[in-house]
Amino acid sequence: MSLQSIKYSRGSLEILDQLLLPGQSKYVVVRGVEDGWKVINKMQVRGAPAIAIVGCLSLAVEINPEEFGSKKSLRQEIEGKLNYLVSARPTAVNMKIAADELITLANELDKDETVAVSEMKQRFLKATEAMLEKDIADNRAIGAHGAKAIMQRVAEAGGAPAASSGAVRVLTHCNTGSLATAGYGTALGVVRQLAELGKLEHVYCTETRPYNQGARLTAYELVHEKFPATLVLDSMVAALLRAKNVAAVVVGADRVASNGDTANKIGTYQIAVVAKHHGVPFYVAAPLTSIDLAIPSGDHIIIEERPDREMTHVGEHRIAAPGINCWNPAFDVTPASLITGIITERGVFKPAELKEAITKLLES
Numbered sequence: 001m002s003l004q005s006i007k008y009s010r011g012s013l014e015i016l017d018q019l020l021l022p023g024q025s026k027y028v029v030v031r032g033v034e035d036g037w038k039v040i041n042k043m044q045v046r047g048a049p050a051i052a053i054v055g056c057l058s059l060a061v062e063i064n065p066e067e068f069g070s071k072k073s074l075r076q077e078i079e080g081k082l083n084y085l086v087s088a089r090p091t092a093v094n095m096k097i098a099a100d101e102l103i104t105l106a107n108e109l110d111k112d113e114t115v116a117v118s119e120m121k122q123r124f125l126k127a128t129e130a131m132l133e134k135d136i137a138d139n140r141a142i143g144a145h146g147a148k149a150i151m152q153r154v155a156e157a158g159g160a161p162a163a164s165s166g167a168v169r170v171l172t173h174c175n176t177g178s179l180a181t182a183g184y185g186t187a188l189g190v191v192r193q194l195a196e197l198g199k200l201e202h203v204y205c206t207e208t209r210p211y212n213q214g215a216r217l218t219a220y221e222l223v224h225e226k227f228p229a230t231l232v233l234d235s236m237v238a239a240l241l242r243a244k245n246v247a248a249v250v251v252g253a254d255r256v257a258s259n260g261d262t263a264n265k266i267g268t269y270q271i272a273v274v275a276k277h278h279g280v281p282f283y284v285a286a287p288l289t290s291i292d293l294a295i296p297s298g299d300h301i302i303i304e305e306r307p308d309r310e311m312t313h314v315g316e317h318r319i320a321a322p323g324i325n326c327w328n329p330a331f332d333v334t335p336a337s338l339i340t341g342i343i344t345e346r347g348v349f350k351p352a353e354l355k356e357a358i359t360k361l362l363e364s
């Protein structure tokens, strides 16, 4: 069984507090949008898909017991609150895309004269709840496409980086697993699929300073799953790729621009540079809800900057010299030229073919 970051049933939402992991497994009750905004902003829940799901479900639990006098008042509530939730963290696009889709649905239902206000609310709740199952199904498909692409790439390269069993060593960054999604995971879903196929010789995960998603969360998931796994510090990636015959790097995404430039956890860009130097393929695994076709390149992505304290302290203990200035961007942008393939639930695309392929898929 994989770890469950989100527990939901109609009218009730709880999230596993990721600030306390791995020391404590404690669920926090999310009673409505204000709680939803806070748990996302404080990173008690994090990871682009999980942010979107928790944001939307926090609105679902808020409006579930409410009576609305008119469809217009329900529509206004949905629109206002979803736009507010988008502001909790700016870089990941999933919450914005989910908000836009749900606002479009609310507008359509408001205009449809055959739909009463009670039915409009029910249909909105159902659409929100459907995100949970869809995310898990998408992640499974990402896992299958990604594992196949990596194995194919290894075979084409003459099997050189693989172990004698045909199993491979991969490197991942940050946390993209069950904790960052509704379940299974994106990049970690690819790792999970390799393991299910008996093709995972070893997975390396980075510490992911300063918030330590790798050391605290990914390592926790990998130990939980009993995968053969090793933690490395962020500063060890070049040495690791030189020494350990890693077949591929696979990371997640917070926002992929239409040219394939990808915003992901800080440190991703330097891993991609090092992977290029060592001839190691570099894959981004992300659902279509992380792809922002509205922006032409990564230059248009707003990078969240977080408090200095994440860098200067470990827990309550200060590790940095008092008085030093800090720069703490939570994400960086990896240029498309460093990316081998973008693994989605609908297949693996080269960055240059992404826009056309996704546009076609969305139209079909």
Ligand code: MRU
Pocket (backbone or CB within 6 Å): 046, 047, 048, 049, 092, 173, 174, 175, 176, 177, 180, 181, 185, 186, 187, 213, 251, 252, 253, 254, 264, 265, 266, 330
């Ligand atoms: O700041 P975080 O922990 O929310 O950042 C998470 C990442 O960068 C993940 O790689 C990304 O959201 C994909 S999660 C499936």
